[in-house]
Amino acid sequence: MGAQLGDRLRNIRKRRGLTQRELADRSGVSVQLIQLLEQGGQETTRTETARKLATALRVETSALIVKPDSAAPETTDVELWAEVRQALAGIYPADEFTEPPTVAGVNATFAEAKPLFRGGQFIDLAPTLVPMLRDADYLVSVSDSGNTDARRLRSRIRQMVAWQMCLTWQFDAADHAIALALDDAPDIRTAAPLADADCWRWIRQGDLAKAREVATRWADDLEPRRISKASREDLASWGLMLQRVSTAAIRDNRPGEAEDALAFARVAGMAIRHGEHDSKDGLLHAFGPVTVQMLAAENAMVIDKPEATLAIGTKLTGVKYPLPWPWQRHRLDVAAAHAAMRQYPEALAVLQQIRQELPEWLVKQRFARDILVGIIEKRRTLTPEIRELADFVNVPY
Template identity: 40%
Template structure:
């Protein structure tokens, strides 16, 4: 960052004024005293310096990647490495599909501990039919690997996620089913976003959206969902990479697909997520928060279609965005109410969200003393002193 700042002829104080980021943080980053900075902060600097966020980003620090999940996922890592399976009976395709549906339900119910136990067995069982060939067996294994990648990305075990999702994309492409392949790519783009590989996430999402773009007049809901989610991933990468025009265009296209559908489509058993007007509206809220427009974010949040049924993880992420908009407006009590709600409703999901920890850290920093409820919440999100 220092080199870009000097090229622009800005002092640290002037960059602080332009970006709205504390001068003390800029000094710590440039002096190497602070290694980890939120991507929203980096984006503020990128906007002030008129560069992409990617130009300022480094790799995700190791301390942010594992969050204590490495050892817990060791059996899953071993299963992905293709260790010999101990399967007495060759599983049937129908049996595997049923097992996958149950596992996906566990994922969306935030039952991560149980899922971590089940998935190594499921990975090995999915390998057995593939040895006998056939696109159907590859599609089943792709679904299993995509679920592994989703769990590992959610719990920040990025090395496991990368292995699983590379396999999922490869298997899905070999099936010849473009929507199946796009589904795996959508999850891989989420991993790239979490790893701050913004340009790669944007490029992959855009390329695949172009590849599978449907004809609106006769596209199925599944085709529209896959295309729409690729656009949402691309928009998320573009807005974080300080490319607002690209982000808006992709969001506009995604909205056109959602409007064509008319309602949320999908279930916990198909492509791991839902898509429709509510999902797109929630992602519009997310983009507004990234752009640091809290009033617009809250207005957009009030326009989320009532009675919609997005998957729990998308809905939970949306609530974090709403909470952050309140933090930006210094409406800390409203933000705390939302975080407390999530601590009760998603106790396994919330501790894996660095976003929630950063918000609570901001709130705690503004208070001289903490209430018992705030201390309880700090423990729930894993906020360290």
């Protein structure tokens, strides 16, 4: 980003007739940081900061993001998933099959791995993926060209790998896994969760325009001709991509587009009856009215309306949501809203609850670190609970 970001920020600010101080007052971003960015003294800025500046300048966030950027993955994650990345490329340990794998057998192994994945038990999950990828490659190699069972299974295994790579910020590997999984997917509906992973990859890298483009294209392709006749799977796939349109648009300072996509997602959610639909092909994807409310809470937090996030969070208290990851991501929004309202004990209580229920997942959430950093900066002294939690999620000194 660097000097290009600084040049663009300065040019837009001058076109709007604002001084650096006036931009700071309107955006809530410190004048010191604005000066640093415009002088090229800081090479990157967070998407959240870019969005605040873009809102004050009345431009899209992507107008200030010249080059997608993201933090490097943790060394421990690179090491943990090294053999999985190799297996994705078709490189496996030299062990031999005791007997040839079967689709039924690999399906059973995948079913056993799915709770580990959804429950965030990554250390236990990693070693299971290597033999699954190897066995799936073998099954595809020996299957008849017209038989899609082996390819569909391999697509789901590769989808699991893709999400792990996104979670751990290994985006080149995520791109590779998504492309391979899409190639194996038998139809567009089955491929929708992969498009979702692709959107999250672009969002995390800061390329909001690309995320919106991908999500919009898939939402258009998946829109049912008649909502009243659409299956739950069709509605869930369409709703999933509408969510991502809204997610990307709200971060790109396009609130109208975000609200339109959210409104259509509500329609899809209302059309799904009997609770949230948990797609068998979407490892992290349930969809229905609760999912849409969680998205509304997330969007409210992005545009600095924590009171709206807390109101939705209160309504959803006690809801039984089928998927741990998305539910705990919603709970992080609630924690962030409490922190923004200076309700620090409540924010810490939510973080501790997430830690109790999904500890390995929480450690990977840089959003959790950001929440704690904000709390730490506002306090003169830190309680033992805050210090211990900061150590747990690896808040830097």
